[in-house]
Amino acid sequence: MSNPTRQPLETCPSCGCPDLFIRKDFPQKIGLLIVVIAALVFLILASNPHTFYLGAWVLVGAAVVDALLYCFVPKITICYRCRAEFxxxxxxxxxxxxELSVAEKYRQ
Ligand SMILES: [Zn+2]
Structure with missing residues (x-):
């Protein structure tokens, strides 16, 4: 549950860094897992001419699931310096x- 009275972060609460960026909180492992499972299912189904098209639809379905997942994952705020995620x-x-140019400032 998000608290509506909370303010956006001006600086990182962990290290005080004023530079923060936003990215999608996409679960990379789940995205990859969907692709791997779909590929395996496709290979099994495609080995039989009767189920080849079913296999193709599994691939299409996996692509759609990945795209939907991407649309609905929340955006999160990340600190350039300490990489804390909020x-x-x-x-x-x-x-x-x-932005790479900003990230360069914080490289050690
Ligand atoms: Zn920080």
Whole structure:
């Protein structure tokens, strides 16, 4: 449950860094798992001419599931310096996606 009274982060609560970016909180492992399972199911079904098309639909279905997943995953705020992730805060309108030029400032 998100708290509506919470303010967007101006600085990182962990290290005080003023540079934060926003990215999708996409579960990479789940995305990969869907692709791997769909590929395996396709290979099994495609080995039989009678179920070949079924296999093709499994691939299409997996792509759709991945796309839907991507649409519905929440966006999270991340600190450039300490890479802390903040899920329960509103997004700050000033924050954008990851920028390499900003990240370079914080490389050790
Ligand atoms: Zn930080």
């Amino acid at each position: 899920r329960d805060v509103p997004l700050h309108p000033r924050h954008g996606g990851f």
